[in-house]
Amino acid sequence: MRVAVVGTGYVGLVTGSCLAEFGMHVTCVDIDKTKIDKLNKGQIPIYEPGLESIINRNTRDGRLKFTTDISESVKNNLVIFIAVGTPAREDGSADLQYVDAVAKQIADNINGYKVIVDKSTVPVGTGQRVKGIIKDITKNKFKFDVVSNPEFLREGAAVNDFMRPDRIVIGAESEEAVAIMKDVYSAHYLNEAPFVITNIETAEMIKYASNAFLALKITYINEVANLCDLVGADVHKVAKAMGMDGRISPKFLHPGPGYGGSCFPKDTQALSYIAKTYGYDFQLVNTTVEVNELQKLKMVEKIGLLLGVDHSAQNAFKDYTLGILGLAFKPNTDDMRESPSITIINELLEKGARIKAFDPIAMENARKIFGNRVHYCQDEYETAEGVNCLVILTEWNQFRKLDMNKMKAIMKDLYLADLRNIYEPEKMKSIGFKYTSVGRS
Ligand SMILES: NC(=O)c1ccc[n+]([C@@H]2O[C@H](COP(=O)([O-])OP(=O)(O)OC[C@H]3O[C@@H](n4cnc5c(N)ncnc54)[C@H](O)[C@@H]3O)[C@@H](O)[C@H]2O)c1
Known part of the structure; x- marks a missing residue:
């Protein structure tokens, strides 16, 4: 199995390295030459526990390569992951320019059947958009499938999360693509990681719904903590007792200065924007965003x-x-x-x-x-x-x-x-x- 991962950031680098660790031949591609040069010299551009040794081992064994050459990477690999950034635009919507650019580059270099896997967090409809871009350019000359395979790893625990995920979501439209994705994740399959196989739109929605829920949960306990301060209660005991309820679970009940990071802030805004474009006012998510700023x-x-x-x-x-x-x-x-x-x-x-x-x-x-x-x-x-x-x-x-x-x-x-x-x-x-x-x- 030969795999290319386009975008060598927190998600792409972890995905590529861990797939190589599972025995696949992986090419990680990035437009950032400095980043690729660093990786080729054995320097890791991000801090992520456990990642360095995996990268060193797999580059040494020849299963993991780094390049800026997307053209060769598309031609030589069956599965192409898109793991580029989808930052928030001014209006809160996800900026898809990097995803679009990669889709065009794939279309320009496609030379046979490919499975194009969207791992970036993208609004519902992006899988079809990527499909449209490639179809328009290739004029149906080559068969290909687009798959949505959102990533749920947490920075700081990314390697472990990728190796032992709670679930693997695969949104696809053909059985061939699903079979190939199961092959990519065969090590996880053997480890009995649960698979959720669905259509592309549902897979895209699962990611936003999950992240917004976690952001909401953090925000909820932050507000409970603010109230505890006023009434003289201890939020740790409150959270502990709440978490003992199996319906609630103890995770993400730690109060603090508000959530941050590259995902929750932009994903809550993007979900709110998606809802708005469909004429739906997602009040709970809108409020979460506001309350987090206030926190x-x-x-x-x-x-x-x-x-x-x-x-x-x-x-x-x-x-x-x-x-x-x-x-x-x-x-x-x-x-x-x-x-x-x-x-x-x-x-x-x-x-x-x-x-x-x-x-x-x-x-x-x-x-x-x-x-x-x-x-x-x-x-x-x-x-x-x-x-x-x-x-x-x-x-x-x-x-x-x-x-x-x-x-x-x-x-x-x-x-x-x-x-x-x-x-x-x-x-x-x-x-x-x-x-x-x-x-x-
Ligand atoms: N960081 C996380 O914890 C996390 C977790 C789950 C999902 N995600 C999602 O994964 C996606 C990537 O996030 P990230 O944190 O890894 O981003 P990042 O900014 O760390 O990395 C993105 C990389 O893509 C590269 N890139 C941009 N355009 C390119 C192109 N045309 N060709 C090749 N490379 C290109 C950039 O140079 C950069 O190195 C986002 O959609 C994000 O929401 C992130």
């Missing part, structure tokens, strides 16, 4: 409350230096896309704060966003030195066991805003911190 700003209000300043005043934080621990939208990734840290830090800077910051992996990407408006530190302790307040924004494991007595000695004032609830409030207070968290005040 990020609520964190600034929370920091203000802790410090005893009116966060809404101009220059509210002008007398404060804040040390931020964690910039990525979640641990174990270098991805800064739509990270809540962006809104929160920008708001604090706007209100006059001085910001020191540290993230174990995402510093390079963070620099591209904040430039020299933030003072970047080498570690947690340099970040804490001389600050009025320490703010935990991403729950990296290494932040869970900080030497708080050392922190106490080096911080100017002992304010701690633990926006990921990784410390015990009573313990922090007993050490001498003025402490706040989300839903446990």
Whole structure:
């Protein structure tokens, strides 16, 4: 089985590498020459636990190649995955220009039967759109099938998620395409991963419906946490007891500063836009998007409350230096896309704060966003030195066991805003911190 994966980002690189690990011959293609050059030198352009060794092993064994040559990749492979970005446009709709461009390139180079697999997250109807683009160019000269095979991996756990998925969704219109896709995923089949075989439109909808539901679940517990703060309840106990109900499940019930990342923000907006184009007002998703934005700003209000300043005043934080621990939208990734840290830090800077910051992996990407408006530190302790307040924004494991007595000695004032609830409030207070968290005040 020979496979090409077009788009070598978080999804494409993991897909290509893991399929090679399962014994397939895979060519990963990207238009970004710098990225491909790096990969050909054995340098991994993203941080994803476990990925480097898989890439090294499979390139060494000749099952995994990297190239910018899409023409040869289309000609030499039976299955061609499209894994390019589908970012949000200004109006919230998914920008399909990269998907369209790949469809055209496939059409220009097709030389026999191909299965063209859309792995990017795309609006319902995109499979037919890709089919239309290829048909228009090739004038029915070659037989091909378009398949929707959405990806559900989580950044930071992508390799494990790809290797052991909860389900594999295949949306197709021909039995031949389904059989070939089952062959691609034969290792998963043997491992008894559940397969959902459906039409293209249903597969496309499954992805958006899943992501929007998860975003909604996070947003729900965030609002419950906000209310817990007001009524004196402990959101951890509330979430734990809720999660014991099999109908609810304990996952995605961790309150925090709002969801971020490359998927939930754009996918909720895209679903809302899709609904609108069909004349349907998807109120629950629209509200989720709005409430999530408010949650990020609520964190600034929370920091203000802790410090005893009116966060809404101009220059509210002008007398404060804040040390931020964690910039990525979640641990174990270098991805800064739509990270809540962006809104929160920008708001604090706007209100006059001085910001020191540290993230174990995402510093390079963070620099591209904040430039020299933030003072970047080498570690947690340099970040804490001389600050009025320490703010935990991403729950990296290494932040869970900080030497708080050392922190106490080096911080100017002992304010701690633990926006990921990784410390015990009573313990922090007993050490001498003025402490706040989300839903446990
Ligand atoms: N990142 C995730 O956690 C995740 C999870 C599930 C699904 N998805 C979806 O998968 C898709 C890809 O996401 P990502 O995070 O991997 O994106 P990414 O931005 O990390 O990677 C996209 C890659 O495509 C390349 N590209 C663009 N146009 C190209 C072309 N014409 N030919 C070859 N390469 C081209 C870019 O250079 C880039 O390297 C998106 O639709 C996303 O919604 C992402």
